[in-house]
Amino acid sequence: DLEQIAFVGNDINDVDCLQAAGLGVVVADAYPVAADAADLVLTKNGGQGAVRELADRLLAARQDV
Secondary structure, eight states: OGGGOEEEEOSGGGHHHHHHSSEEEEOTTOOHHHHHHOSEEOSSOTTTTHHHHHHHHHHHHHHHO
């Protein structure tokens, strides 16, 4: 089910996937059109710890449940 998928992108070609996924995530330096389509904009740029930031957030959210 697409609602159970988190998709991480940063560019125009990612917009459809960002919108289809249950959680659309972009890195801080994503193109504006991608950021507008995302549910979450990370604070880290691509290649600068963004995946780690997302993993930390997901693990913290799981502990809060």
